[in-house]
Amino acid sequence: MNIIVCIKQVPNTNEVRIDPVRGTLIREGVPSIINPDDRNALEEALRIKDTYENVKVTVLSMGPPQADAALREAIAMGADEGILLTDRAFAGSDTWATSTALAAGIRYIGDYSIIFCGRQAIDGDTAQVGPQIAEHLGLPQITYVEELKIEGDKVIAKRALEDGYFVIESKMPVLLTAIKELNKPRYPSIKGVYDAYKGDKVKLLSAKDIDVDFDNIGLEGSPTQVNRSFTPSGRTGQGEIFQGDYKECVNKLIVRLREKHLV
C-alpha cells in the first residue's frame, strides 16, 4: 500500500507578517516547522506502516528549496522518501494553484491508496488544499479525521463535528485530512535524523517535471487576489485586578460582567 502525506513547511509563529503590497506572507527570517496537523497526518501514516506489511510512505511538499528540511524531518520520523515540488513558477500560488500543483505531483507519483493532508495550515489557515486535491483527482474525501481504521480495501473514519461525530466508510483510494485529536506524533530518532541526510531520499521536481497546467499555478494562475490585509491592533482596554477575599472578588467580577452584558 502506498500512502502520500502532504506536508507544508510553515513559520513557527502565530505572528505572521504580511507583505502590504503583494498581500502574501513574509516568511524570511522566521524559523520553520512542519505544519502541526501534518505531523498528525504523518503519524497516522507511520502507524499504518508499523501495523501492515509492504506499506510505503511518501511525503510531498510544494515550497522553496528550504522545505527540504521539513521532508528530511518527516523521513527521520519514519517516512520512506520525500518529493519537493520547487520552482519559481509555483511562487505566489493561492490555494487553488497549490492544490493544482500538489495534485499533479500526486499523479506523477502514481500509485496510492491514501492521501493524507493536515486539516489546516497554521499560516494560510484556509483548510482548502486537502479537499481541493481530492476534487482535482476525483477522489472521495473524509475531513477532520480523529480516529481511523483500515478494513480490507476501505477506511473507516470518525469525523469530528462541533458537537459530535460521524463514522464514515470509504473505499480506497481516498483523501483524509487529519486533526490533532487523531494521535500524538512521534519524535524523530537521532539515527533517523542521521539516516535522513544520507543518500538521495528527497527528490526535487520542477513544474516542467510534472504534468501541470502552467495557467493554473503561481501568482498568475491564482484566482484569489488579496485586496487588503491588516494586523489587528492589540488589546485596547485596561485590565482590572480584584484583590482580597476571593468571594468578594468573584462577586465584583460578576457585577462587572453584568454591567458589560457579558453574563
Ligand SMILES: Cc1cc2nc3c(=O)[nH]c(=O)nc-3n(C[C@H](O)[C@H](O)[C@H](O)COP(=O)(O)OP(=O)(O)OC[C@H]3O[C@@H](n4cnc5c(N)ncnc54)[C@H](O)[C@@H]3O)c2cc1C
Ligand atoms: C494571492 C495569494 C498569493 C500567495 N502567495 C504565496 C507564496 O508566494 N508563497 C507561499 O508559500 N504561500 C502563498 N500564499 C499562501 C498559499 O496560498 C497558501 O499557504 C497555500 O495555498 C496553502 O493554503 P493554506 O495555507 O490555507 O493551507 P490549508 O488549506 O489550510 O492546508 C491544508 C493542508 O494542505 C496541505 N498543504 C497545504 N499547502 C501545502 C504545500 N505547500 N505543500 C504540501 N502540502 C500542503 C497540508 O497537508 C495542510 O495541512 C498565497 C496566497 C494567496 C491568496
